[in-house]
Amino acid sequence: MRQMSIKSGLRASQVGDEANQKDYYDKAVHYDTCWGLDNIHTGYYPHLSAHFPSSSDYAPLEFKQAAFTLNGHMINVGRINRNDTVLDVGCGKGHGPVQIARQTGAKVVGIDIGTSNIVRCKEYAAQNPELDLTYEEASFTDIPAHLKNKYSVIFAQLAINHYHTDLHSVFEEFKSVMAPGARCVFNDYLGSDRPGGEMSDDTKEHVLKRLHFDVLHGHREWRRIAEDCGFYFQYYENLDDHMVQSYKDLSHTAYQNGFKSADGAELGKNYAETVEAIMRGEIGMNLAVMTLEPRVYFNGVDTKDMNDMRGPHGTYHNCAYPLGPK
Numbered sequence: 001m002r003q004m005s006i007k008s009g010l011r012a013s014q015v016g017d018e019a020n021q022k023d024y025y026d027k028a029v030h031y032d033t034c035w036g037l038d039n040i041h042t043g044y045y046p047h048l049s050a051h052f053p054s055s056s057d058y059a060p061l062e063f064k065q066a067a068f069t070l071n072g073h074m075i076n077v078g079r080i081n082r083n084d085t086v087l088d089v090g091c092g093k094g095h096g097p098v099q100i101a102r103q104t105g106a107k108v109v110g111i112d113i114g115t116s117n118i119v120r121c122k123e124y125a126a127q128n129p130e131l132d133l134t135y136e137e138a139s140f141t142d143i144p145a146h147l148k149n150k151y152s153v154i155f156a157q158l159a160i161n162h163y164h165t166d167l168h169s170v171f172e173e174f175k176s177v178m179a180p181g182a183r184c185v186f187n188d189y190l191g192s193d194r195p196g197g198e199m200s201d202d203t204k205e206h207v208l209k210r211l212h213f214d215v216l217h218g219h220r221e222w223r224r225i226a227e228d229c230g231f232y233f234q235y236y237e238n239l240d241d242h243m244v245q246s247y248k249d250l251s252h253t254a255y256q257n258g259f260k261s262a263d264g265a266e267l268g269k270n271y272a273e274t275v276e277a278i279m280r281g282e283i284g285m286n287l288a289v290m291t292l293e294p295r296v297y298f299n300g301v302d303t304k305d306m307n308d309m310r311g312p313h314g315t316y317h318n319c320a321y322p323l324g325p326k
Ligand SMILES: C[S@@+](CC[C@H](N)C(=O)[O-])C[C@H]1O[C@@H](n2cnc3c(N)ncnc32)[C@H](O)[C@@H]1O
Pocket: 008, 009, 010, 021, 022, 025, 038, 039, 040, 041, 089, 090, 091, 092, 093, 094, 095, 096, 111, 112, 113, 114, 117, 138, 139, 140, 141, 156, 157, 158, 159, 162
């Protein structure tokens, strides 16, 4: 039985010489080569998406480009703009914050439990003083009091997945730093929707162990917990296909470079098995925009005043303008 400490955010999960997930990220040497400079999230591929015109079918992106496109897509669906103050929880080496700050002019605060990640974030921020970027080594399971401001956006890419055992507590911690009308813009690594979250031994061996995951919820359970915590979904997208494409691309690069995981396994094989796990429905990925109010506010405009036709789980990105007289 693993020890869980929601306060520190660390849980003992020895794999080779890695004691826990912080140790994994601090020691990881493959990310810049395989995933792109400073990036630790998967990609968004327009040719797989219903949101983009079909002409995109002719121009599949490479993985590193797709990782930037995911940032941009999250900025769009989260409607992040220069009036926002964003808290990126589990910001890694700053790939998301840099693009948010550059593309929108928003103020971004990033926290991460990884010592080497935050060193890299601060180095980049110092070299780019025109961007409003602040970073701190901290756990989002216990956000330090001096950072407990009220943020208009809580942003996370593939970080919450380390705490699905305590997903309720993590969502409650985020609620404590949300300003009125704030939205959460989350991209998370998921498990299976099968009864009991059932997974094969191959998936446990090649996915869960390597990433120091203990429990991963599937799409349905993840949404159920969020709604249980009082969140309303303003947007939800299943990114399983994008995850398949990402890990196919990553597998090639990892094999080419001969990277190994802490248990000695070929990283390329781990990634190829991840593709199989997604195809079996044992692993998945989502993108969600959630609020604590049933409706969202943008730039002071109460969307209740907009004469749109959305259902409770509809997307809102087509509803920026009133459609008719009240
Ligand atoms: C897959 S990486 C994603 C990093 C970044 N969001 C990105 O997309 O490039 C997950 C990150 O979550 C961080 N993390 C894990 N547990 C954390 C915690 N309790 N508090 C803060 N960061 C945490 C890890 O150090 C790692 O940088």
